[in-house]
Amino acid sequence: MANYCLLCQKQLIESIAWGTIFTGDPSYLCKECESKLKRIKGNRCSKCSRALDKLGAQFIKGEICSDCDRWEKDETWQGILHENTSIFEYNDFLKETLATFKYRGDYALAKLFATNIQKVNKTLEYDHIIPIPLSEERLYERGFNQSEALLIEAKIPFHSPLARLHSEKQSKKTRQQRISQKQLFQLNPAKNFHSKNILLFDDIYTTGATLRLAAKLLKEAGANKVSSFTLARG
Template sequence: MNLFPQAQCLICHEIIQPLMGWRAIFSEEKELIICPTCEGKFEKIQGEKCRICSRSFQFLDERFRHGDLCHDCERWEEDPEWKGYLDSNHSIFIYNDFFKEVMAKFKYRGDYVLAKIFVQSIKEFLRKTTPDFLVPIPLSNERLYERGFNQAEAVLIESVLTPTVPLTRIHSEKQSKKSRLERIHIPQIFQVDHQIEIIGKNILLLDDIYTTGSTLRHAAKLLKESGAERVQSLTLAR
């Protein structure tokens, strides 16, 4: 019997060397997902950060910080059309070059198994909050056909969590190609399924990357206008 079965890193595919010693033998067995080298390349957001969007203040010029808000969130909150819809966003990792490459494999090259990498972080966050619904940001039918799966929904499913889908996407243009101003002024990109009772509910949106916050705010605005009490979001990277 092999107490230490070999496992391959889901990212670099190198053999993961298990921890040795009595503590490893008698501790709860955990599935080996990624090697220490790849794990070390993920940078968690730590220290002071924006109260709303989780932007790290560590390397942010003071000109772009206003108390506990970053400049972008202050502009969102000064706009009466958007103020107060997204209560907060929590982002786990910094969107560095390594994360960008991992996400490209996951989203655009169809490497579904990479969803497993984020399971522990998702579960750790959900120990601190108890939303009524976990809502993955939906893709357009065109994007879903291209990718084969919704990456946000995949992470929830791999975490053995049940997604609720009260939103569908009605605007199919790629948001990543638009400027912040263009994203703000596009029409509502979602519609809500009124058969799902969201009045008074605490909702957690899930998406892969927080860029300008426009997509999440479109979703939050529609949900709150439809009766949701609170809308937060969790994104893998910022």
């Protein structure tokens, strides 16, 4: 158990919750900070994990959201990404936490999410898990790949057959620019993914464009099914 909350630096209460005793899960957050992380609950889009209960009726198409409905009606992208599973809502608190983690180099914050990632990962079926890579330039700027860091802290083995071409930061692009962008990735041809079920891993699902570009490459290489797992649904 850590002595201080990794986010607000308040001293953690020394008494250990019964759940911690039995699971052995270390605590890195104070109760106040932990309460600001909002898990996605209730009805979800069966494709992207978006909370349907928070959408108006005009943005729901049966069991999926209108965004996924548009993706699936596009012949180029239909069936490319089987489904996405996300844990948390991308609220202001998580947005600031991930910004500190990714852009200010606070690698230790990856520990905050390890237990949740482990638990959800155990419910998913796949042959290989692949973190979304950064370009060499972006990796040099940040010092680490946030998606790999999250998997490492969760002690989940992964493969890294994808390489990312350098481009403008995704956060600076509009939704339309993300959706219409050209292929961002290259795949190591020595890796065999024929008939395999692949799970892509990333920190945030925003429009789904990045994940679909990676999924398309893997499907073209013979993958049977490509799904994704993200910490947050934006």
